[in-house]
Amino acid sequence: MSAPPLAAIPVHLFTGFLGSGKTTLIRRLIEQKPKEERWAILINEFGQVGIDQAMFEARDDVIVKGLPGGCLCCQLAFVLQATLINLLHRHRPDRVVIEPSGLGHPAGLLDVLRGESFADVLDLRDIVVLLDPARLDDPRAREHETFNDQLALADAVALTMGDRATPEQQEAARRHVETLWPPKKWVAQADHGELPLALLLASGRHRKEAARRGSGGHDALRDAARQVVFLDGFAEAKPQPGEPRQERGTALGYDTLSWRWSPQDVFDLDRLTRVLDRLPSRMRVKGVLHTDAGWKLYNRGEGAASLATCAWRQDSRLELIAETGLMPPAEETLAALQACRLQGRGSDEQR
Secondary structure, three states: OOOOOOOOEEEEEEOOOOOOOHHHHHHHHHOOOOOOEEEEEEEOOOOOOOOOOHHHHEEOOEEEEEEEEOOOOOOOOHHHHHHHHHHHHHHHHEEEEEEEOOOHHHHHHHHHHOOHOOOOOOOEEEEEEEOOOOHHHHHHHHHHHHHHHHHHHHOOOEEEHHHOOOHHHHHHHHHHHHHHOOOOOEEEEEEEHHHOOOHOOOEOOOOOOOOOOOHHHHHHHHHHHOOOOOOOOOHOOEEOOEEEEEEEEEEEEEEEEEEEEEEEEEOHHHHHHHHHHOOOOEEEEEEEEEEEEEEEEEEEOEEEEEEEEEOOOOOEEEEEEEEOOOOHHHHHHHHHHHHEOOOOOOOOOOO
16 A cells, blocks of 8 residues: 655744754754654754764654755755655655754745645744844844844744843843844743744744845855755765864855764863864864763854763764854864874774
C-alpha cells in the first residue's frame, strides 16, 4: 500500500541575528516534543562547517540536517529545496523546524517554502524572531538591514539572553517591538531558550500582510547561486591527524574562517580556551572540540563564552565569523591553535 500524500505539514521558522540563541531555543523545544510526533530540524549556518548540528543528540524521532556554507535564503536556496523534498519524502515528519543563518533574510526563504514544489504540502506557521535586547544598543546591529527585516517580517518575538540584559534594556526592547508594523501576535521572554511549546502548537499561519521586503545583497547572491553547483566535499573529506582542513568564505559584509581536525587530534582545554578568548571580542566563535577533558562545545557571542559537554565524536570543528576586515590572519591563528594539541593521544579516548 502506498503512503498517503504529504499535506499541511506545520513549518516553524526561527529567525534572529548572529548569537541570538536560536539553536538553544530549538533544543529546549525538542525537550517538550509530543512523544507521538517526529520532527525534522533544518539548521543553516553561515560558516563553512556545521557546528550547531553537533549540539543535537541522535534520536529516531528527531531528524537533524545541517546546511552550512552560506545563507539558506539566497546562496543555498536551491540546495534547501532539494534537501527539504528529500527529507519530507524519506522521513515523513509531523513537524518541520527551520533555523536560518543569523544573516539570513526571511524573504528569500519564504519564496522557497511558498513555491509550487511545496504547495499544499507545507503549512507555514508564525515566524518567530529571537531578539537579544542588548543588540539594540549596538549601532552595527540596529542599522543592519537584515536585523531590521527579520523583526519586520516576523509574526512573534522571543526575547532571549535575559541574563545579559539589564531591566532597562529589556523594557526598551519591548517598546521597540511595539513600534513595529504589523503588530506582533505575541512577545515572550525566553531566557536560556525556554519557550512554551504551546505557543507553537497553538500558532496560526504566517501573516502575508507582513509584505515581502527584499534585500539587494541577498537577491544578488541568490541569482548568482543559480549558476553554481554546491558540493559538500569539505565536510565529507576526513582530515588526517595533525593536518586540519581549512576553508574561508565571504558574503554580506562578513568573513568566515573554518577548520576541521581529525578526532585523533586532542587539544589541551586550558591552552585552547586561552587562545580562543584572545580572539577579537566582536567575533562570533563556535566549535566542537576533542580535548583532554572530553568533547566540548565552545560558543561565544558578543564577547560572552560558554563551554559544555557534547555527544559529537566525528571530528573537531571550529568556526570564526567576523565583519569584513576584522578577521585575524589565518596562518597565525591556526599556528596558535595547533600549538594547543597534545601529542600521542588517540580517538579511543572518548571521555
